Amino acid sequence: MLEIRNLHVSIADQEIIKGLNLKVKAGEVHSIMGPNGSGKSTLAQVLAGRASYVVTEGEIIFEGKDLLELAPEERACEGIFMAFQYPVEIPGVANTYLLREALNSIRKYRGLEPLKHVEFARLAKEKMGIMGMADNLLKRSVNEGFSGGEKKKNEIFQMQILEPKLAILDETDSGLDIDALKVVADGVNALRSPERAFVIITHYQRLLDYIVPDFVHVLVDGRILKSGGKELAFELEDRGYGWVEEEARKAVNN
């Protein structure tokens, strides 16, 4: 579904991602872990199409298409969704309005009729229920005055409505209490299917107790230094990231 080859990304002339390779197949859940500043969010933003992040080398193929050729909205329409680490507040734009516009824009791209108001309302209500969100959050301005937890739930709620093929969650678990974490995990697990893939960026192994990944990758200083199964997450939790870097250094020196 997704193939990233030798990706190099710079921000303001500083290289952040330094030759990253990653392959994600439909149905898989990949987790990317790594210390602060290692480039995790950069990777997520590049996948979503943020223009200020410049790809200097490499390629990203999504469902056979050159992703880097597509505008952010086209990527969304092709089935990519990124849950923001820091969701943006948009005063004056109702949550429900954003979502209906988004959903209908995606439907239009796929040659489908726009969803009728009542149908949309029914869908939204159902998903709000799953996410345990208060009804009034729909009418409120996007993320404005939401608590940290509400913002993160709102991202997953949007994901549920938009039903992407590939969802990238950027530290959706950070700052959540255990109850909220479970709700988020349930929201993700409810969408897991053989046609859909997830890239879950996290700082803590905790989330992976609830969303069991097929692969865990360690991202350090813009490169994936180690990949493994879910056991790797536990090892990282116990031992930190230092040993991964150490191993990598030795491998280079040998």
Add this chain to the structure above:
Amino acid sequence: MGISFSNEDDGYSKGFEEFRKEAPGNGIPWMESLRGEGIRKFTELGFPTPENEDWRFTNVAPIARTTFTIEKNGHKQVSPEALNRFIFPKLRTIRLVFIDGTYSLGLSDLSDVPEGVKVLSLASALDSEEGLVKKYLSKYADFSEEAFTALNTAFMQDGGFVYIPRGTRLREPVHLLYITGKSDRATITNPRNLIVVEDNCEAEVVEHYVSIDEGVYFSNVVTELVVGENSSVGHYMIECESMKAFNVSTLRVEQGRSSNIRSHSVLLGGALVRNNVHPVIAGEGCDSLINGLFMSTGRQHMDNYMKVEHASPHCDSRQFYNGVLDGRSRGVFHGRIIVHKDAQKTDAKQTNRNLLLSDNAQIDTKPQLEIYADDVKCTHGATIGQMDENAIFYLRSRGIDEDTAREILLGAFTSGTLESIQVDEIRNYCEMLVAEWFARRKGGTELDNDPR
């Protein structure tokens, strides 16, 4: 035909001599002397120049150097159909219509004026309600330092006279509609509105300035709004003048004890526009909302000048002004808050946010707090910026294309100020005007309306 005059060779004074002979209220001694004081003051002050701190960002030279004509029976034909687009859909109103400054009986609609309420043209009020007019007219709009108010006082022609006696809840808004058409020469009108709301009343009043065929003219407006104790009044200034017109208007509000006013200005038209809003919060425990949206393009110049005077304790004032500037247009937000010595426990807040849609648009924003009381809370803030790129990216990442994303954010910005309009039909009408503005922008018609 009419009276023409320019700013040279004492032209306004000479024009005045001719004008006064047939002016409304001619023969009423206090009116004659009021007009006389007006012209005397105007001649003394002259048009303001940018050296005057209150006019630092707005040069009225284009007005000063134009020769204007006061149309004598300037009664252009306006069909009821042409009137339609200036009327709020689905809203019954009490309507006074003025065409080129002259009251139009035929287009006005006074069928719903309740018993005891008076809504008529100022010129006829000078005949039938002279006592009431005398009691209030020019008692608030001080012209000792205001040249345009002095000019209006000298040349006031006609306008709305609204009198709402105590305890009245006016169900239908009063709609004062000023239509100006195109003439071979630049015309001037000096509309004068006097709105008196006694104690324990509720009322909504709309001032609405429009044009029928994009002429060059000057509307020099003064409105006095007197709000009695415990009354609640909404005032709307909807300015859709010709893109070649000048509009200078002053709203002077006098607020009695425990009253509440909501002033909404929506400025969309005009080449050179100056909108003065000047509430004096004279009684205790008042609320004032002074809210505005201005949208400029081409070479439009829009100056929003606010002077909020807190003269009594325990009053709250809120100013929210949003500007959208495109093309080579220029905007000014000058918000003064004056808290007099006795106005303890004043809570005043001022916010001005501006979006620049083009690199050539410009805004000058100037908050000015003058506080002579010690126990007060005053805050102000202004922002100038382009659209929030993070928000645009967020919307796009959800599948919404860039143009639509920008439209959504612009819409949110403009609606943010219109939201507080309590009369749905008036708010919807303003939303429609804003939507038309966006549609014209999208249509890409470059506006060339340089008045110079």
